[in-house]
Amino acid sequence: MAEDHATRCGFVALIGEPNAGKSTLLNRMVGAKVSIVTHKVQTTRARIRGVALEGDAQMIFVDTPGLFRPRRRLDRAMVTAAWTGAADADIVVLLVEAHRGLTDGVRKILDSMAEHGADKHPTVLAINKIDRVSSDGLLALTAEINELHDFDATFMISAQKGYGVDDLRGWLAERLPEGPWLYPEDQIADLPMRMIAAEMTREKLTLRLHQELPYQMTVETESWEERKDGSVRIDQIVYVARDGHKGIALGPKGATIKAIGQDARKELEEFLGRRVHLFIQVKVRPNWLEEPERYAEMGLDFSDGG
Numbered sequence: 503m504a505e506d507h508a509t510r511c512g513f514v515a516l517i518g519e520p521n522a523g524k525s526t527l528l529n530r531m532v533g534a535k536v537s538i539v540t541h542k543v544q545t546t547r548a549r550i551r552g553v554a555l556e557g558d559a560q561m562i563f564v565d566t567p568g569l570f571r572p573r574r575r576l577d578r579a580m581v582t583a584a585w586t587g588a589a590d591a592d593i594v595v596l597l598v599e600a601h602r603g604l605t606d607g608v609r610k611i612l613d614s615m616a617e618h619g620a621d622k623h624p625t626v627l628a629i630n631k632i633d634r635v636s637s638d639g640l641l642a643l644t645a646e647i648n649e650l651h652d653f654d655a656t657f658m659i660s661a662q663k664g665y666g667v668d669d670l671r672g673w674l675a676e677r678l679p680e681g682p683w684l685y686p687e688d689q690i691a692d693l694p695m696r697m698i699a700a701e702m703t704r705e706k707l708t709l710r711l712h713q714e715l716p717y718q719m720t721v722e723t724e725s726w727e728e729r730k731d732g733s734v735r736i737d738q739i740v741y742v743a744r745d746g747h748k749g750i751a752l753g754p755k756g757a758t759i760k761a762i763g764q765d766a767r768k769e770l771e772e773f774l775g776r777r778v779h780l781f782i783q784v785k786v787r788p789n790w791l792e793e794p795e796r797y798a799e800m801g802l803d804f805s806d807g808g
């Protein structure tokens with residue numbers, strides 16, 4: 503990190519309807535595949551998804567769940583989490599799908615942006631998936647949306663193809679507040695690996711525990727140790743919100759978490775091309791959604807690990 507001139511650092515929240523392309527954009531910006539991209543909706547939750555460097559700026563992306571109409575209580579918790587991410591962020595980027603345009607869902611997000619304080623920060627409109635439409639209607643769509651909320655900038659992008667993404671990233675980097683980097687450079691090096699490992703375990707949790715539970719869980723990679731024999735030892739903690747959830751995650755005699763660990767280990771071994779020793783603990787951490795330390799998720803040594 504440069505010592506002699508000011509560095510910049512800050513949080514960027516990506517918001518948008520489910521499937522808007524938040525994870526895809528994030529992967530592009532960070533340059534490593536750190537989010538699960540899926541056709542299923544609501545696969546993501548408010549939390550740190552990646553850190554990107556651009557010149558002297560460190561951008562910390564907070565990926566949020568698709569903002570949607572809350573029906574069940576858990577849905578509401580997720581929406582709150584999404585808005586918390588947005589309100590805490592230095593810059594908010596709203597993704598709108600070019601081919602869907604100004605949907606009711608987008609209108610609702612625009613309505614509630616002011617209400618949730620997201621308008622206190624610079625806001626950016628990113629019209630995504632422009633590869634799917636002709637450019638004709640895009641200016642009209644931009645004008646229509648900017649009437650409902652006055653964005654500081656608008657970008658036409660394709661997160662998938664990469665169009666416009668560098669411009670957007672450059673714009674964001676320039677507008678982050680001056681300050682020291684939150685993540686030392688050496689931590690960023692194995693950060694993607696730690697995140698990928700945590701994400702793989704989280705995916706297996708989601709697959710095994712079909713119900714809502716996984717949304718209230720988070721996985722952190724606590725340590726990553728390269729061994730002399732070429733294998734790697736990975737220690738992870740699955741945090742659950744309540745005691746009862748711990749029992750579900752563990753399963754009878756620990757069978758569920760064991761199966762999850764085996765699935766995750768297999769995938770990690772394939773991905774890394776070497777042997778993996780994976781150790782997973784399940785711990786209760788009430789109210790983790792509200793904790794500022796949630797930013798320490800996924801193996802980021804941000805706090806002492808709680």
Ligand SMILES: Nc1nc2c(ncn2[C@@H]2O[C@H](COP(=O)(O)OP(=O)(O)OP(=O)(O)O)[C@@H](O)[C@H]2O)c(=O)[nH]1
Pocket residue numbers: 518519520521522523524525526527538539540541542543544545546566567568630631632633634659660661662663
């Ligand atoms: N054609 C096209 N498809 C895209 C683009 N960006 C994302 N997609 C696709 O849109 C789908 C949803 O993308 P995601 O990145 O998972 O969307 P998300 O907003 O993170 O979704 P949630 O996690 O449900 O909130 C995936 O199938 C992506 O491949 C794009 O620029 N063009």
